[in-house]
Amino acid sequence: MTEIYKIAPAALWREAEALGRFEGAPVDRADGFIHFSAAEQLRETAARHFAGIDDLLLVAVEAEAMGPALKWEPSRGGALFPHLYAPLDLAHVRSVEPLPRGEDGVHIFPAAIP
Numbered sequence: 219m220t221e222i223y224k225i226a227p228a229a230l231w232r233e234a235e236a237l238g239r240f241e242g243a244p245v246d247r248a249d250g251f252i253h254f255s256a257a258e259q260l261r262e263t264a265a266r267h268f269a270g271i272d273d274l275l276l277v278a279v280e281a282e283a284m285g286p287a288l289k290w291e292p293s294r295g296g297a298l299f300p301h302l303y304a305p306l307d308l309a310h311v312r313s314v315e316p317l318p319r320g321e322d323g324v325h326i327f328p329a330a331i332p
Contacts, residue, residue, distance in 0.1 A: 221279065222256060223260055223277065224254050224279065231275050231277065234306075234308065240277075252301065259297065260331055261327065265324070265325075287302055
């Protein structure tokens with residue numbers, strides 16, 4: 219099983235839990251797909267797109283469960299990132315954990331994240 223990850227503001231994720239599905243953050247809806255990251259991409263994603271932001275959650279999802287709606291596509295830098303072209307069914311979520319920042323302002327990831 220391959221896990222992919224979504225960094226989401228807690229308030230937005232709570233709305234998704236109430237709906238039973240995650241339809242994406244504003245940037246996802248604007249781009250037409252939900253942005254995810256592989257484990258090895260998370261630290262850069264957090265630093266680039268979530269620097270200085272508190273009250274975030276790290277959502278782990280089973281990639282294979284997404285079926286053909288999940289596509290691995292190149293970013294501007296050429297790395298392949300997972301993009302979901304459908305709402306995320308919360309049944310595929312493996313875990314939701316807080317993503318706090320340390321005293322240095324850098325997000326603290328679970329030990330399992332490289």
